[in-house]
Amino acid sequence: MTTSGKLLCALLATSILTGCRGRQYAHVLDHDDQDLVGSHEAGAETWKPLIDESVARMLGRACSDVQTVSYTNAQGTPVRKVCFVGVENRSSEPVGDFKEQIYEHIDSVIGQSDQFRMISRRYVEAAMIECRCDPASLVLPEKQRQLQAVLEKQEQPFDFILFAKITSGTTRSNKDYQRDYLLTLELLDIHTGESLKESAMLRKGYHKSKLAAFRKYGR
Amino acid sequence: MSILRPLFLGVLTTVSCGCASSQHQLSAVAAFDGGRPQEAASQLSEAVESRHAEVELLRADQAVCRLMLGENRQAEHALHEVRAQLDYLTQKDLREQTTSYLTDDKAVAWTGREFEKRMLDCLLVLSSLTGDRQDAFAYATAVSDQLLAERRDIQAAAVASKTESPSPAKGATAVQGTDVIPVGHADSGPAPAPVVLSTNALAAYLLAAVHSELPMNGDDMAGALEQVSYWHPDSPDVSQAEFGVHTAPDHGTLHVVTFVGRITDWQPESVQPTSAALLLADRILSAAGDHTLPPTVAPVRIARPARSQSRPFSPTHIVVTQEGEQAPPRNPESQTSQTLLDLNRIAHESWQDSRDQVIARSVARRVIKKGVVYATKNRLDVDKDSGADLLLSLGGAAWEALEKPDLRHLLLLPERIDVAVMPLPVGQYQLDVGTGPSARSAEAASTRIEIVNGRNTFVLCFRPSGGVTHVVGGH
Helix, strand or coil, X not given: CCHHHHHHHHHHHHHHHHCCCCCCCCCCCCCCCCCCCCCCCCCHHHHHHHHHHHHHHHHXXXXXXXXXXXXXXXXXXXXXXXXXXXXXXXXXXXXXXXXXXXXXXXXXXXXXXXXXEECCHHXXXXXXXXXXXXXXXXXXXXXXXXXXXXXXXXXXXXCEEEEEEEEEEEEEECCEEEEEEEEEEEEXXXXXXXXXXXXXXXXXXXXXXXXXXXXXXXX | CCCHHHHHHHHHHHHHHHHHHHHHHHHHHHHHHCCCHHHHHHHHHHHHHHCCCCHHHHHHHHHHHHHHHCCHHHHXXXXXXXXXXXXXXXXXXXXXXXXXXXXXXHHCCCCCCHHHHHHHHHHHHHHHHCCCCCCHHHHHHHHHHHHHHHXXXXXXXXXXXXXXXXXXXXXXXXXXXXXXXXXXXXXXXCCCCEHHHCHHHHHHHHHHHHHHCCHHXXXXXXXXXXXXXXXXXXXXXXXXXXXXXXXXXXXXXXXXXXXXXXXXXXXXXXXXXXXXHHHHHHHHHHHHCCCCCCCXXXXXXXXXXXXXXXXXXXXXXXXXXXXXXXXXXXXXXXXXXXXXXXHHHHHHHHHHHHHHHHXXXXXXXXXXXXXXXXXXXXXXXXXXXXXXXXXXXXXXXXHHHCCCCCCCCCCCCCCEEXXXXXXXXXXXXXXXXXXXXXXXXXCCEEEEEEECCCCEEEEEEEECCCCCCEEEECC
């Protein structure tokens, strides 16, 4: 092969290595398809089970522990009116668009219980804007009273404030690390100041390669 | 001749289309500078019709004109499409890569320099914030992911370069050879942010504004404001400001974002290859075949920005006067905007950052072209000093001379972005924006705005040649 031929072949080879443009592809997952596992951060595979577990524990505990209610349903069952004031992210990772979904999941799952009545997020947000309060400030009785007053004007009284918090803990071993994710739900009785706290944890290992994961966990 | 005629006509058509397109672009720039965005948009439409390449570039410039005209919906739509197409074009293409080694860098589809893409992302958020706001959260979330990933990369590169070796790690090239903002060190706090990425300060500011309207997202807003300080430590009071629901009760926030001037043009520059560029060129050639660099390499032509910083335009003065019968009489409030971004400086840093790589590609291309010419001579067994030898040598020289630096860039971006943030009581206001202290000079513009409780009101102000020509948004 001549030099120019070799050169052009080499150029072609280099170009082939660089690849061609491809259009993005998408597909709908079936119900039994597993969630993707986030390679760098927590994703659906983390948040969904955490929400399910923490909410289930909260509902279980709530049946017996807290009895302060201002409302009972037709069967005489006490119903707790809950003002869910948001999800705080105190973990070392950005939650991104999952934050909104975590709120909506918790809100709707708890709202399905007969013993809880969740105040619509729209009322809560409007009230929080009006009294200029954020979740952190709502442990103060004065802020609680302000929020209560605004929501009562909208005929949305509540007995409990629900806080959700995400935290994480990281353990490093050279280039591998394990991160423990904790989702904590805290139901605060605004009349007594007592709180009911439940949490769920999920551990996740991050590795530089699949081989590293195999070496640690054998899979 | 029967074969040559269509070829000749094809070349002629291509050349004339290219000329017509460039003419339209020049007219668009002149119209934009003169404060006539409608005319600029029309000229760019005609340029799009007469050109088949770099359509994204033209459409992005057109979107800036649409923003200036207050046509947020069209601007947002165009920017969204352009951004998606740029992501697609950023992937390497076989034909383009091959052609670029035989012609020049312009053979590769325009995908914009990194800071230009970031500016398009910011414009997308702004177009939504000044429009219906439906997708502002989505755009801001995408921007947020990018900011955090880049910051993580910078930190990781700083740690790697400190602990492993002094050679640049992945991501550290952005820092190497460019100005960095001294905000700390890898072991004493966050790694410094390179100036070339300081467009992220605007992105973080917009992200903070989006989160500030959500009372449950106070932590996200605080995080975004911290990002503003990180990407631009000299940032004005913006990072200290309180937006949206974090203002006093019955207050909202007015944000005036001013687009000052027009970003620097890029011009050809003849440079002597640096040793770093020669090293990179050698790597390219090693990958492409058994060629080596010649002992001496003549200067090559690359593109560089004409200006290294923004022109000294005066700051923007803003005066707001409350209107309405129910409004208690209040003195007009005024504020002077502060510079958040100097895009000419960022362009300059971007040039410095990529300079060695551009030179390396140019050197490699030259060696390949020479190699092809010598190989052709050998194959055809051309005698030295013969007519054919002369002809091939001249052809080779012409081939090299046809190579042009890649001067493509977004023409209608501002050269400076100024920001003013004013918490105001709820109500209707008249907003006067000018360049003198009174904000009511001949080169001023005004509009009516509404401040809503706990919300942000965004106003875009355009000063393409210094004077205020357009003020849009406010509702």
